[in-house]
Amino acid sequence: MISLAGRDILHSLEKFVLTGVGLGLLIGVTLTMAGVYRGMVDDAEVLLDNSGTDLWVVQKDTLGPYAEPSSLEDDTWRGIRAMPGVADAADVTYLTMQVQGIEPTGLRDVRSMVVGIAPGAPGTPGWPPYLIAGRQITHSHYEVVADIASGFRLGEQVQIRRERYTVVGLTRRLVSSSGDPMVFIPLKDAQQAQFLKDNDAIVRNRARTAGNPALNRPGVPGLLDAVIASQSTNPYVNAVLVQITPGYTPDEVAASIRRWKRLTVYTRAQMEDILVKKLIATASKQIGMFLVILALVSAAIVAFIIYTLxxxxxxxxxxxxxxxxxxxxxxxxxxxxAVGLGLIGFLVGKIAATFWGPFFPRYVLLEPADTARGFAIVVVICVLASxxxxxxxxxxxxxxxxxx
Amino acid sequence: MDKPANQLQKQGIRIEGLKKRYGEGDTAVDALKGVDMQVAPGEVVGLVGPSGSGKTTMLKCLGAVIEPTAGRMTLASEVIYDERWKISDLRALRRDKIGFVFQAPYLIPFLDVTDNVAILPMLAGRPNGEARKRALELLEALDIAHRARAMPSQLSGGEQQRVSIARALVNRPPVILADEPTAPLDSERALAVMRILNQMARQYETAIIIVTHDEKIIPTFKRIYRIRDGRTEEEAGEGRSLQ
Structure with a gap:
C-alpha cells in the first residue's frame, strides 16, 4: 500500500515546508529555552567544579557565598588549614559589579563577578583552574584574569572601583550562577574594592568618628587614629574554600569544622543543591512555564493546520x-x-537552535537527551493534535x- | 472471491421490492416504495427521473452506503440484502464488488493517474506492482495510458472522467454505479464517455447503472428504469448508436 500521507505531503510540499519552518522556529525557541535552563545548571556546576574546592566554609547559618551574603574574618582560614583532613584552605571574596574596560577598546561596562583570590599558586582553591591565554596573577595588586565572555583582551586596562588593573590572563566557562563572567583579582584588592569608599565619604566618616566623644577622648591619645585605621581596612572575606586530604571524606571534615569552628560548611553536593534548587529555582520555573506555553502553542498550530488540511x-x-x-x-x-509536519518542524527547530544558540548572552546547552526528549514530545503533541x-x-x- | 470474475458476474444485479423510509412516525418519508430492477452482466441501463424522485437514495442503497428498510438485493448471485444486510463487511463489498463513477471525477488530488486507479486493488491487499500493472492495462484500454504519470489537476474533464471509470473497473466489480457521469461534459464528450462505458460493460461483463437526467445520453440506453414517486417503471430505450 502506498503512503497516502507521504503523497499528500509531496503534493503540498510548499505548504507543508512553510508551515514546518514556522513550527520549527517555535520548536527552536522551545529547545533554546530548555538549553538556557541546562546552561544555567551547567554554569552552576562548572562554577563549583572550577573553584577546585571540596568544602565551602561560610558565615554561620547563611547560604553563602553564592546564594546569600557571608562574612568571615580573613584569618579564619589559618585555623581551618590546621585541622585534620584539610589539604589546603584559602580565602575568597565574590562581588558582582560593573567592571569598566578602558583601553584599548574604549569605555564600556561589563557586568562581572569579581573574585578575590588568595595569594598562592595555580591549584590554590578559588584560582582559575586553566587559562586559554596569558598567565596567572603573579603580582599582589592590579592584575586581572578574566573570563573570555567578558570581552576583555590581554593587556587591556580595566577599572574596578577606583583602581586600574591590567588583564594578564584569559580563561573560559567561568561565570557566576547569573551568567556574569568572572574577573579574578588579588584578594587584598578585592577586599578593598568591596569596602573602599570615595574620598568625600571617607572625609565625612572621619568627621563623624571624630565628633563622637566616646571615640575621641581627650585623655586617650591615639584612640581616634586607631578607630579610623580600623574603619579604613576590611578584614573580611566571603568564604574559605577547602581542599581535603585524600583518605578523608568531605562529610567528616565538614562535621569537624562545624563542630570546632562553629561555622556553616557545605559539601559539593550541598552547594550544588543550593545553586540549582534555590538560586536558579525561580528562573527554572519561569522557563518551565514558557516551555509549557510553547508546547501548547505548537500543539494548537499543528492541530489547526492539520484540521484545516x-x-x-x-x-x-x-x-x-x-x-x-x-x-x-x-x-x-x-x-x-501531523507527525511529518512535526518532523519537519523539529528538524528546522534543531538546526535553528544550534545555529542561534551561541549568539545568546547566556550559555545555551543543547543536550542530546533533551533533543531526544523534545523529539518524543513533538511526536506526542503532533499525534494528539491530529x-x-x-x-x-x-x-x-x-x-x-x-x-x- | 477466488472464483473467476466472469463466473461471479453472471447474475449481474437484481433488486426486488426495495424500500427505503427516512424518519419515523408522522415525519416519515418513503423515498423508495418497492423498487424492482435487474441488470445483466455487460448491460448498461439508465435510471432516470425528476429531482426528488428517489434516484440518489436508490444509488446509495445499491452502493451499500445506506441501509434499505426492506426488500432484497442480489449481486453476482450473492444475496447481499434481504430485509437486512447479509454481508458483514460493507466496506469490502463496496471495494471489491461495486464500482463508482461520480458526476465529478473526485480523483485523489495527491495521487497520480496510475495510483488513483491502482489504489483500489492496493486497498484490497494486492501488491503495489500488480495493482499498478492492472491499472495501466485499464488506462491503456481507456486510451489514457499516456497520462499515467500525470496528476489529476493536469487532466482535462474528459480525461479525468476516463480515469474515474478505470478506477471503477479496476477490481472487476460485477456492477458499476454511475451518478450523472456526463453532466459536466459537452455532447461530444458525454457520448464518448457513454461509448467507453458500454464498451467496458461488454468487455468486462459488468452491469452498469447510470443515474442521469442528461437528455444527451438518455436516447443511447436500450433499457431505462424510470423512477417516479419512489417506484420504478421499466421501459425500452431508443438504443441510439454511439458510433
Missing amino acids: TLGKIREIAVLKLIGTTNRTIAAMIMQQ LLAIRAALKVDPAEAIGG
Whole structure:
C-alpha cells in the first residue's frame, strides 16, 4: 500500500515546508529555552567544579557565598588549614559589579563577578583552574584574569572601583550562577574594592568618628587614629574554600569544622543543591512555564493546520471511504501528516537552535537527551493534535460522495 | 472471491421490492416504495427521473452506503440484502464488488493517474506492482495510458472522467454505479464517455447503472428504469448508436 500521507505531503510540499519552518522556529525557541535552563545548571556546576574546592566554609547559618551574603574574618582560614583532613584552605571574596574596560577598546561596562583570590599558586582553591591565554596573577595588586565572555583582551586596562588593573590572563566557562563572567583579582584588592569608599565619604566618616566623644577622648591619645585605621581596612572575606586530604571524606571534615569552628560548611553536593534548587529555582520555573506555553502553542498550530488540511479534503475522504478505505487507513494518513509536519518542524527547530544558540548572552546547552526528549514530545503533541482532524474525518459519511 | 470474475458476474444485479423510509412516525418519508430492477452482466441501463424522485437514495442503497428498510438485493448471485444486510463487511463489498463513477471525477488530488486507479486493488491487499500493472492495462484500454504519470489537476474533464471509470473497473466489480457521469461534459464528450462505458460493460461483463437526467445520453440506453414517486417503471430505450 502506498503512503497516502507521504503523497499528500509531496503534493503540498510548499505548504507543508512553510508551515514546518514556522513550527520549527517555535520548536527552536522551545529547545533554546530548555538549553538556557541546562546552561544555567551547567554554569552552576562548572562554577563549583572550577573553584577546585571540596568544602565551602561560610558565615554561620547563611547560604553563602553564592546564594546569600557571608562574612568571615580573613584569618579564619589559618585555623581551618590546621585541622585534620584539610589539604589546603584559602580565602575568597565574590562581588558582582560593573567592571569598566578602558583601553584599548574604549569605555564600556561589563557586568562581572569579581573574585578575590588568595595569594598562592595555580591549584590554590578559588584560582582559575586553566587559562586559554596569558598567565596567572603573579603580582599582589592590579592584575586581572578574566573570563573570555567578558570581552576583555590581554593587556587591556580595566577599572574596578577606583583602581586600574591590567588583564594578564584569559580563561573560559567561568561565570557566576547569573551568567556574569568572572574577573579574578588579588584578594587584598578585592577586599578593598568591596569596602573602599570615595574620598568625600571617607572625609565625612572621619568627621563623624571624630565628633563622637566616646571615640575621641581627650585623655586617650591615639584612640581616634586607631578607630579610623580600623574603619579604613576590611578584614573580611566571603568564604574559605577547602581542599581535603585524600583518605578523608568531605562529610567528616565538614562535621569537624562545624563542630570546632562553629561555622556553616557545605559539601559539593550541598552547594550544588543550593545553586540549582534555590538560586536558579525561580528562573527554572519561569522557563518551565514558557516551555509549557510553547508546547501548547505548537500543539494548537499543528492541530489547526492539520484540521484545516483535513477539512479541505472532506470530499476526497468521502470517496476514499466509499471505495473501501478503512477508518484506520484514513486516521493513519492524517496522523502521519501531523507527525511529518512535526518532523519537519523539529528538524528546522534543531538546526535553528544550534545555529542561534551561541549568539545568546547566556550559555545555551543543547543536550542530546533533551533533543531526544523534545523529539518524543513533538511526536506526542503532533499525534494528539491530529485527533481533532481524525475525528472530523471519521465523521465523514461516504454517502457524501454520491449525489446531493 | 477466488472464483473467476466472469463466473461471479453472471447474475449481474437484481433488486426486488426495495424500500427505503427516512424518519419515523408522522415525519416519515418513503423515498423508495418497492423498487424492482435487474441488470445483466455487460448491460448498461439508465435510471432516470425528476429531482426528488428517489434516484440518489436508490444509488446509495445499491452502493451499500445506506441501509434499505426492506426488500432484497442480489449481486453476482450473492444475496447481499434481504430485509437486512447479509454481508458483514460493507466496506469490502463496496471495494471489491461495486464500482463508482461520480458526476465529478473526485480523483485523489495527491495521487497520480496510475495510483488513483491502482489504489483500489492496493486497498484490497494486492501488491503495489500488480495493482499498478492492472491499472495501466485499464488506462491503456481507456486510451489514457499516456497520462499515467500525470496528476489529476493536469487532466482535462474528459480525461479525468476516463480515469474515474478505470478506477471503477479496476477490481472487476460485477456492477458499476454511475451518478450523472456526463453532466459536466459537452455532447461530444458525454457520448464518448457513454461509448467507453458500454464498451467496458461488454468487455468486462459488468452491469452498469447510470443515474442521469442528461437528455444527451438518455436516447443511447436500450433499457431505462424510470423512477417516479419512489417506484420504478421499466421501459425500452431508443438504443441510439454511439458510433
